[in-house]
Amino acid sequence: MPPTAPTPEDSSSEPYLARGLLVLALLLGAILRVRLALTDDGLYWPDEIYQSLEPAHRLVFGYGLVAWEFVAGARNWALPGLVAGLMQVARGLGLDTPGGYLGFIKGFFALVGTATAWGSYRLARSYGAGPLAAAAGASLLALASVPIYFAPRAMSENASALPVVWGLALALAPNASRRTLAVGASLLGLAVLLRLQNGIFCVGLLALLAARRQWRAAGLALGVLAGWAFLFGLLDRLTWGEWFHSARVYLEFNLVQQGGTGWGTAPPSYYSRVLLRAMKGVTLVATGLSLVGLWRARGLAALIVSFYVLHALQPHKELRFLIPILPLFAALAGVGLEVVMAEWKTYRIRAALALIVAAVGLGSAVVAGNLTFGQIGQYEHTRPQVSAYDDSGPINRLLAVAGQREDMCGLKIEAPGHLAWTGGYSYFHRRVPLYWSQGPDRGSGLFNYVITVPELAFGGQQVAQDHGFLLLRLALPGCTPDPGYSWRLP
Template sequence: MAERRLGGVLLAVALVAGAAFRLYWALHDDGIYWPDEVYQSLEPAHRLVYGYGLVAWEFIDGARNWALPGLVAGLLGLGRLLGLTDPAGYLGLVKGFFALVGTATAWATWRLARVSGASSLAASAGAALFALASVPLYFAPRAMSENASVLPVVLGLALALAPGASRRTLVVGASLLGLAVLLRLQNGVFCLGLLGVLLARRQWREAGWALAVLSGWALAFGLLDKLTWGRWFHSAIVYLDFNLVQGKAASFGTKPFEFYFRILGRAMPGLSMLVGALALVGLPRARGLAAVTAAFLLLHSLQPHKELRFLVPALPLLAALAGVGLDSALRVLRGFPARATATVGVVAAALLSGASAGALTFRELGQYEHARPKDSAWDDQGAVNRLLEAAGRQDDVCGLKVETVHQAWTGGYSYFHRNVPLYPHNGPPRNSRRYSHVITLAGNEGAGATVARDGPLALVKLPVGACVPDPGYSWRLP
C-alpha cells in the first residue's frame, strides 16, 4: 500500500513538473529546430484558416496528407473563435496543446509500463523518464507529426497489448494506432508490430480484429488523399517514392547507423545509459513491446537521412521498458525504504535532466554538428520570428523582406500575420518598392527608420510610400 501511494505521488510530480517544463518552453521559445515544424503544419493550417500562407513542395506535389494541418487548423480555428487572432495568441494555443499532449503521453507511458508487468511504483519512474527527460522536453511544444502521433502510439499499444484485453479495448487501441499512421506514415511500423505480437502470442482472433480495424484506418488514409489530392494513397505513394525509390531525402544530409544511439548518449549521457540498462533488464518480461520498439529503432537507423526528432515516438516506449526493468531490479531489494530510495533516485535523475534542458546545444541534438556545434538549440531564429510578428502589427506594412536568413528557417505567415508579399533574402532589391519593411542586421538600416529591434536584428521601415503591386509574386516556399 505504501509503495502504491508513493507511486501515485511520484507520478503526479512527474506529470505536473513535466507539464510546467513543457508549457514554459512553449511560451518562451520562438525558434525553429527544422522547417517542417512550420511548413508541414502551421503554415498550411494558417492557409486553411486565414486564406494565405507559403506553400512547401510537399503540399504542391502532395507528399503529405492533410491530417496534421487539419488538426492544427482546428486549433487555429478555435483560437479565432476565442479572439486569438494575433500570432502570440494562436501560436501559444498550438504550442500549449502540443505541450499538454506530451504530458498526456507521459501518463500513457505509465499505463504501458503497467500492462507490460511493472508495478505502480516502477511504472511511475518509467513515466518520469519520459515526462522529465531533456530531449522529449525540447521537442514537446513543436507542431510536428512526431509529437502529434506519439500519444495515440503509446496509448494504442497500452490498450492493444494489455493481457486479456477485451475486444472493445483492442479495437480502441488498434484505432489509435491507425490514427497515428494518419498523422505520420512511419507509425505503420507499430501497426505491423502489434499484429506480429498478437500472432506470436497465438491470439488469432485478436489479430484478426486488429487487422480489420487497421484496414479500416488504411481505407480512411486513402480516402483522405482521394478527397484532397485526387488519388487514393497519393501522399503515401509520393512520399515513399521520394524517400525510398529516388532516395532524395539523403540530400538533406546522411548519418551513420549508430547516429541515434550516439546522439542520445551525448544529449542525455547519464539518463540514456540508465534507460538503456533498465530497458535491457526489462526485455525478458516485455518481449512484445521490446520487439516493436527495436524494429522501429532499427528501421530508422538503417535510413541514411536521420534527425533526432524521428525517434520521438520511440522514447516513451523505451521509458516504459525501463519501468519494467526497474520493477525487476526492485524485486531484488529488500524492504520498502530501499525500493523507495532506488525509485526516487531514478525520478531525480530524470528531473535533473529536465532542469538542464535549457543548456542543450545543436551538437548535442545532432543538428548543425559541424557548422554551429556550440549554439544553443533554443530560440534559433527566434529574433526573426518575433520581428515578423512585430511587422504584422504595423498598419503601414504593404510588403516585407527578410534579408538575414533563408525563408525556410523563418516562421512564414504563421508569424507574419498579414496578407501582403513576404520576400526571401534573395528577393527584389530595396529600391524595387515591392515592400515597405525589411528585417535586417542592426546597422544595415540604410535610409530606413528602425521600428523594432530584437538582439542583433532590426525591423526597418523603408522610405517608400505605397508598395508597387507584384503580379508575379509566388506563394511557393523557395
C-alpha cells in the same frame, strides 16, 4: 533468487509514493513544456512550420507559403488539419494574433507530450510493472531534456507519439476487452495518419497478438486497422485526387530517390551517439533497465528495436525521428525496474530505487535549457555550440510585429538565410508579399518594411529590434503591386 513478495508495509505505502511520484513528474514536465511553448519562438527544423502551422494558416486564414510537399502531395492533410482545427478554436476564443494562436497550439502540443509520458506509465503497467516502477519509468520521459525540447513543436513525431503509446498500452493490456482492443488499434491507425512510419507499430501489434495466439484479437485489430487504412486512402483521394497519393509520393522520394540525403546523411551510430550526448544519464539508465526487462517484455522490446534499426539504416537522420519510441523506451525501463525491485521486499530499498531513477530524469530536466544544436545532432558541422533554443526567434518575433503595422504593404527579410528557416505567414499574419534575402532590392518599391541587421540599417526608420535584428520602415508612401508574386516557398 526468485522475486520476494512485498511486505504489508509495501502494500500500504507504495501506491501513495507511486501516485505522488507520477503526479509530480507529470506536473513538473507539463510546466517545463508549457513554459517553453510560451517563450521559445525558434525553429529546430522548417518542418515544424511548413508541414503543419503554415498549411494550417492557409486553411484558416486563406494565405500562407506552400512547401514542395504540398505541391507534389508528399504529405497528407491529417496533421495540418489537426493544427487548423486548433487554430480555428484559438481564433474563436479571440486569440487571432500570432502570439495568441501560436501559444495555444504550442501549449496543446506541450500537454500532448505530458499525456504521452502518462501513456508510458500505462504501457509499463500493461506489461506487468507495478505502479511504483511504472511511475519511475514514466518520469524519465516526463523530465528528460530531449522530450521536453521537442514537445511544443507542431511536428508529426510529437503528435503521433501519444496515440502510439496509448494504442499499444490499451491493445496489449492483459485481458483487454474487444472495445479496449478496438480503441487501441484505432489509436495506432490514427498514428499512421499523422506519420506514415508508425505503420511499423501496426504490423508489430498484429505480430504480437499472433505470437500470443490471440487469433480473434488479431482479427479484430486487423479489421480496425484496415478501416483506418481506408480512411488514409480516402483522405488522399479527397485532397490529392488519388488513393494513397501522399504515401506513394513520400515513399518514392525517400526510399527510391533517397531525396532525404539532400539534407544530410549520418552513419547508423548517429542515434545512439546523439542520445548519449543529449541526455547521457537518462539514456544509460533507461538502456540498462530495458536490458533487465528485455525478456519479460520482449514483444515491446522487439517493437523498439525494429523501429530503431529501420531508422538507423536510413541515410538521412534527425533525432526527432525517434520521438515515437521514446515513450516505449521509458515503459520498458519501468518494466526492467520492476524486475530489479522484485528482488527486494524492503520498502525503503524499493522506494530508493524508484526515486534514484526519477532523480536521473530530474537531473536531465535541470540542464535541459543548456542544450546546443551539436548535442541534439543538428548542424553538427556548422554551428554545434549554438543554443538549440530560439533559433530564428528574433526574426519571427519581428515578423509578428511587422504584421501589426497598419501601413504594411510588403516586407523583405534582408538577414542572411533561407525563408524556410523563419516562421512565414504563421508569424507574419498579413496578406502582403513576403520576400527573402534573394528577393527584389529596396529600389523595386515592392515592399515598405525590411527585417535586417545593423550593418544594413540605413535609409529607413527603426520600428523595433530583437537581439541584433531590426525592423525598419522605408521612406516609401506605399508599395508597387507585384502581380508575379509566388506563394511557393523558395
